[in-house]
Amino acid sequence: MGDFLKVVRLLAASRDDNVSNLKLRARQALSIRSDAGAREFFERATKITATGSLVTSDDDAVTVSDPEVVRLVARRSVLGLVASAVPGGWRNVIPFKAIATQVAGAVASWVAEAALKPISGAEFAISPMEVRKVTATLVVSAELLKIGSDQIDAALQRDLVRAVTDELNATFASNDAPSATSPGGALYGTAPLPSTGSLTADAAMLINAFAGDLSRAFWLFSPKMAVALVDEFGIESTLGAAGGFLLGLPAIVVNGAPDGMIALVDASRIAVYDGPIVPAMATHATMTLDDNGSQTLLSLWQSNCAALRSELFCYWKPLADTCVWVDDAPMLGAEAPTRAAPAATTPAVLQKQTKTKGETA
Incomplete structure (x- = not known):
């Protein structure tokens, strides 16, 4: 069961609870046995209780390690599936760094003794490796998080993972052009061949x-x-x-x-850049909901709701x-x-x- 949903449930329950019980809830939620571990979590949780965000106002990001979410995404996304199934995997690169793509390479040839040896030149194209993010947001009632169980947490977690990976896979398996928000499809720039019918x-x-x-x-x-x-x-x-x-x-x-x-x-x-999965949660925000083309505003605090979000940072560039x-x-x-x-x-x-x-x- 993912730590992220446990943290969310803990924060939701602490909204109208005595703060003195927060340390006990931390130990119960994350199975923390030591007082030192509970105290550390208590200090981290109190930083974000007032805002309902996993990132504090002083840019002190609270990191929630959730290896289960990483495993679920790897089992469903094309990035994780190829990395585990294909020998050598992707051509992994560092984000925001320039990459050199070889346009023309060296050419070898047979030569006679004492004859001139042919010379070939290599040509490279330099392009930056950018980063994009695919995000999924889920709005649930605060009561559901307070009384939630491991089964509810697992269902919410699977729903977020499914939304993120399905969008990533659909984009990758397309010939869409790259844009300011998306890396585009891996098939972009290559025309399809006509099927033979067999x-x-x-x-x-x-x-x-x-x-x-x-x-x-x-x-x-x-x-x-x-x-x-x-x-x-x-x-x-x-x-x-x-x-x-x-x-x-x-x-x-x-x-x-x-x-x-x-x-x-x-x-x-x-x-390919296959980056981190960043979770977030908010309870004091106004959200814009897209309902069949019409947009409506939803106040999470007034509606007694919480918004759960998962963002996967990644990018790919077909050569x-x-x-x-x-x-x-x-x-x-x-x-x-x-x-x-x-x-x-x-x-x-x-x-x-x-x-x-x-x-x-």
């Missing part, structure tokens, strides 16, 4: 058109697309709606990826030859369109599988 042929086409490093590559698609691929490839894959492998390459399956999209992505060709993808692959049960066969040669393993399926049918 998932087997589509996979062959993507592999043959891929210009990146296959040893650092992964598939990216939605759970429904994964089910359609399982139906196509059968026992030839270890793929499922939660991920696995397809043709020996890791398959990253995320909600938010468009149905019909299959992407083959080189993790080493995407500069050259990052991916190849299709956006109109046939789904399960859909009638395949009539298209010309791809010009690329189908790998032997796919040719064998296609022949076997045809003979069986």
